[in-house]
Amino acid sequence: MKIAVITGASSGMGREFVLQLCLEKQFDEVWVIARRIDRLESLRDEVNTKVRPISLDLTKEESIKEYQALLEQEKPVVEVLVNASGVGRFGTFAEMELETLYRMIDLNTKAYVGMTYATLPYLQSGSEVYQLDSLSSFQPVPYICVYGATKAFVLSFSRALNVELKKRGIRMMAVCPGWVKTEFFDHAVTDDTITYYNKFYTPNQVIARALRDMKKGKDVSICGFSVRAQVFLTKLLPHKLIMKIWCKQQKK
Secondary structure, X not given: OEEEEEEXXXXXXXXXXXXXXXXXXXXXXXXXXXXXXXHHHHHHHOOOOOEEEEEOOOOOHHXXXXXXXXXXXXXOEEEEEEEOOOOOOOOOHHHOOHHHHHHHHXXXXXXXXXXXXXXXXXXXXXXXXXXXXXXXXXXXXXOOHHHHHHHHHHHHHHHHXXXXXXXXXXXXXXXXXXXXXXXXXXXXXXXXXXXXXXXXXXXXXXXXXXXXXXXXXXXXXXXXXXXXXXXXXXXXXXXXXXXXXXXXXXXX
């Protein structure tokens, strides 16, 4: 049985990955993972591929073990793994609840490591792994400091592991968009700490670019000229200056 596994599939970027992958490739099943089972079940009406909804909270280690047990039971070939679960919160570090910070770390980094590790035995030559990352991974970001740090982890983890997996013919790529208007902002924005957003892209644009970049053999996908230009500048300018510009944009 050849399958795709997509986490964070109940909304936003994860859901868009399901829609575009099912148009792009042929699978026997698509395993969609998130907490909201009703959202996952609704995907059955949106794609022609058989969908298996799996309700898991990936911040919990027992959920990764449950996923591992399902893999061992079914013994599929995982042609595509997409880690698109994630959460963010904008604001001053000292004013956030510690539980919120821990959840960001667990879902944005620990879950990616756990899902990737559990899936590796079921990947084969030609398999693809997409790790949903962020423009924030390229620089320190005040007032989004923990979220940005988790995304820096994902970038480093993905690029390094991509090298390790080359001998097995497995490709891994970090998808690093700028601002994308999804339900993410319903949770991330709770006050006016962050007010400047230079440009928004759509999930469709970002995922379409990611699928093209995977075919080109890239290990990082960046959608949009303005975002690529910003990444280029973060490589040239001192991060101290980059952070100063960011804070000026946010009137800090």
